[in-house]
Amino acid sequence: MSDPVAVLAIPEASLHHEELGFWRTYLFSTEHKTIGKQYLSLGLFMTIVGGFLAYVMRWQLAYPDTEVPGWGFVGPEFYNVLVTMHGTIMVFFVAMPILLGAFGNFLIPLMIGARDMAFPRLNMLSFWTLFVGTLVLLASFFVPGGAASAGWTGYPPLSAKAIYTGVNWGLNLWILAHAIEFASFLMGGVNFLTTAITMRAPGMTFFRLPLVVWQLLTAATLFLLSVGPLIAGAVMLLMDRIAGTSFFLPEGGGEPLLWQHLFWFFGHPEVYVILLPAVGFVCEVLPVFCRKPLFGYRWIIYSTITAGILSFVVWAHHMFLSGMDPRLAMPFSITTILISVPFAILVFAMIATLWGGSIRFTTPMLFALGFVSMFIVGGLTGIFNGSAPADIYITDTYFVVGHFHYTLFSAVVFGGFAGIYFWFPKMFGRMMNETLGKVHFWLTLIFFNATFFPMHILGLGGMMRRIANPMQYQFLQPLQPINVFITFSAILLLVAQIPFAVNFVWGLVAGTPAERNPWEANTLEWAAPSPPPHLNWGEAIPTVHRGPYEYSSPEGPEDWLPQDRLVVARSS
Amino acid sequence: METTAATRAGTDILPGKVGVWWFLASEVMLFGGLIGSFIVSRLGSSGWSGEAAHLSVPVAAINTLVLLTSSMTMVMAFGAVEKGDPRGLRTYLFLTVLLGLTFLGIKAYEYSSEVAAGFTPVTGLFWSFYYTMTGLHALHVLAGIITNLALFVMARRGLRNQHRVELAGLYWHFVDIVWIFLFPLLYLT
Amino acid sequence: MTTERARPNYVAVWVWLVVLMIAGVLASYLPFAKSAVIFLVFVVAATKALLVALYYMHLRFESGLIYAMVIVPVVLVIALTFLLFPDLVFHH
Incomplete structure (x- = not known):
């Protein structure tokens, strides 16, 4: 009776349904779909904040030191705040909440056939943690000295002492807001991974998972494994600022480069944390509207994982001109060029999916195609930045600004909108307006290119990023018309989002009720009602019989074959 | 091609365990980043051995012993759960909390005697790292103590979800492992 | 899936851990070259960490x-x- 002990039974999740009050249903909900919508609302709200900062910044660049309509005088100190907070908000409080938070929460349980996340209460906590982080970040605008102004990368020594930027509490709160945001997404990431590993429906093997689940899981893994060193760095930076240590201050024996290494060890995987979910949305949208299987399902998975692994050893390509040991430049150039191989495979797989398909140009499909084409431009300019010899000339210029907006903006905006238009019927049970959607797409595409393409020219002309007044430099004065052009394109790009806002609100209130599977898609979320009820699946969870992209299969009567449909073999 | 399992794929793994291990993976990166920074800073600077000589090895060794012992009592608490011994569970959890508090007490004594001798976080880079690394570790110990104390209270009322003991144990042992590396890094070299 | 699994002797592991800790402290006073001493001290630390991970965190059975x-x-x-x-x- 003594030595071997019985293994404790694994408790089954309770299935009973209880009626909850207003607060537990809409605010402090543990339901993954509600939490996903909360992330989406928070992200969309912060987009407005970040977009407004971009507008003020652009006006200052076009007409330096004039009154910005709707804001007022800017000046160099506040311009630094604008640059810093625009970057921080867009990366950490828009891209991650929308792409990872909203869609990860909404899609993962539905797509794997689970009733909810593995840890529903932790899930609620992760959203409200992010909410607090957002409040802290927004509060930093109103403390004495104003918000952080050391760039979104927060390089010391500039960020390590209050006297260097004149910002004391703003920057401390900025670090605190990051810490809270990281804690939130650590909880979220643990939840995503655990859910997908332990709660898949019967028959849902790893190689039957929709690709977006794979991409979300890879993104969550990258975040979990890369953020630790940055948190360590943030602790050191906070110690420098508050306790008076000198981890990053040369006069006290510290090394500012250490921060850059720790930051970019996180920073580069973070790019893929944002990018991969968007790639996943496109992988879902393309086969549905091509009516044919996704090309190279397994190769896309292998490429995603390869890109994820490589993303940990490319970070120093952000630091070619930082004074880093030049012997590091070559290996990091090589790994950077190498990482374009898995991404090329991804893009070619997407293009091959289109080939020979019977394409339906719906709004989500247009945005997916917009993502693929714009991402290629961003990828190509990345090759210039990745090779040390070229990067020495263009680093910290508008070429880089153009490059990362082509990659990240295309991921967040084109990928994100593809996701929103595609899953809106499932999320809210109503359809969005197609015409308004198409207007939104074309305006966005045109003004996106008009805004960011000329930035490459500015960069090659020598215009540095993060300067408040290009007119101060004689060699930049001939380029000023381009700056004015970009500013007006950017304003129109922001205006182009109005059709979306109208469409979104109108769709919520008065859209045509959506049927269960309006796009005739295969993946499991379309097997649930629109919107799915509490616990998603009614009495029995679905059983999975095949992979997610069996379109135009000869087995079924229609040109789609849902993952959960059992096909009886025809005898004749 | 039809390979449909009758049950959920992957129910034989406890979700909580997967979750805690993922969390620990991110913690490895956090302490790993800090320890890596310390190692390269130390190898790149001179004179840190002299600074480290001001730390008290005997006190730290006793503290290591305390933490190692607390790991044993923690895992024996889990053993008591598996054997269906609620009394043993309470005893071992109580001992673990007590040993954790002892560790923090000794650490506080160390800090105060170092500060009294004039070694504060701003004395030099070695001391900055020393206080940051041990301080972050002490915060983790504190979090573990709070968790174990909560478990102890739950165990007195009759613990419903007994897996929690194993999960809290995983975290506690991880904190122990961090100290196993901090001890030689800071005191013995 | 087996319903029973063997558990290690936790006290014996603890004895090993204490012995190794004392060995590590003593090793740091050895009159060898500094690099050799450091190597020895960290081998001991890694062994201790492995013992805790394998037996107390049950990694051996995962x-x-x-x-x-x-x-x-x-x-x-x-x-x-x-x-x-x-x-x-x-x-x-």
């Missing part, structure tokens, strides 16, 4: 998935540390 979740971050930390060498160690 699946490959959990092993991967331990090994991958350890590899990444080691890679990060080595890539910091050119800038922070060889910089003079």
Whole structure:
């Protein structure tokens, strides 16, 4: 009776349904779909904040030191705040909440056939943690000295002492807001991974998972494994600022480069944390509207994982001109060029999916195609930045600004909108307006290119990023018309989002009720009602019989074959 | 091609365990980043051995012993759960909390005697790292103590979800492992 | 899935841990070359960590998935540390 002990039974999740009050249903909900919508609302709200900062910044660049309509005088100190907070908000409080938070929460349980996340209460906590982080970040605008102004990368020594930027509490709160945001997404990431590993429906093997689940899981893994060193760095930076240590201050024996290494060890995987979910949305949208299987399902998975692994050893390509040991430049150039191989495979797989398909140009499909084409431009300019010899000339210029907006903006905006238009019927049970959607797409595409393409020219002309007044430099004065052009394109790009806002609100209130599977898609979320009820699946969870992209299969009567449909073999 | 399992794929793994291990993976990166920074800073600077000589090895060794012992009592608490011994569970959890508090007490004594001798976080880079690394570790110990104390209270009322003991144990042992590396890094070299 | 599994003797592991800790402290006073002493001290520390992970955290009885979740971050930390060498160690 003594030595071997019985293994404790694994408790089954309770299935009973209880009626909850207003607060537990809409605010402090543990339901993954509600939490996903909360992330989406928070992200969309912060987009407005970040977009407004971009507008003020652009006006200052076009007409330096004039009154910005709707804001007022800017000046160099506040311009630094604008640059810093625009970057921080867009990366950490828009891209991650929308792409990872909203869609990860909404899609993962539905797509794997689970009733909810593995840890529903932790899930609620992760959203409200992010909410607090957002409040802290927004509060930093109103403390004495104003918000952080050391760039979104927060390089010391500039960020390590209050006297260097004149910002004391703003920057401390900025670090605190990051810490809270990281804690939130650590909880979220643990939840995503655990859910997908332990709660898949019967028959849902790893190689039957929709690709977006794979991409979300890879993104969550990258975040979990890369953020630790940055948190360590943030602790050191906070110690420098508050306790008076000198981890990053040369006069006290510290090394500012250490921060850059720790930051970019996180920073580069973070790019893929944002990018991969968007790639996943496109992988879902393309086969549905091509009516044919996704090309190279397994190769896309292998490429995603390869890109994820490589993303940990490319970070120093952000630091070619930082004074880093030049012997590091070559290996990091090589790994950077190498990482374009898995991404090329991804893009070619997407293009091959289109080939020979019977394409339906719906709004989500247009945005997916917009993502693929714009991402290629961003990828190509990345090759210039990745090779040390070229990067020495263009680093910290508008070429880089153009490059990362082509990659990240295309991921967040084109990928994100593809996701929103595609899953809106499932999320809210109503359809969005197609015409308004198409207007939104074309305006966005045109003004996106008009805004960011000329930035490459500015960069090659020598215009540095993060300067408040290009007119101060004689060699930049001939380029000023381009700056004015970009500013007006950017304003129109922001205006182009109005059709979306109208469409979104109108769709919520008065859209045509959506049927269960309006796009005739295969993946499991379309097997649930629109919107799915509490616990998603009614009495029995679905059983999975095949992979997610069996379109135009000869087995079924229609040109789609849902993952959960059992096909009886025809005898004749 | 039809390979449909009758049950959920992957129910034989406890979700909580997967979750805690993922969390620990991110913690490895956090302490790993800090320890890596310390190692390269130390190898790149001179004179840190002299600074480290001001730390008290005997006190730290006793503290290591305390933490190692607390790991044993923690895992024996889990053993008591598996054997269906609620009394043993309470005893071992109580001992673990007590040993954790002892560790923090000794650490506080160390800090105060170092500060009294004039070694504060701003004395030099070695001391900055020393206080940051041990301080972050002490915060983790504190979090573990709070968790174990909560478990102890739950165990007195009759613990419903007994897996929690194993999960809290995983975290506690991880904190122990961090100290196993901090001890030689800071005191013995 | 088996319903029973063997558990290690936790007290015996503790005895080993204490012996190793004392060995580590004593090793740091050995009159060898400094690099040899440091190597020895960290071999002892790694052994202790392995003992705790394998027996107290039951890693010996876990699946490959959990092993991967331990090994991958350890590899990444080691890679990060080595890539910091050119800038922070060889910089003079």
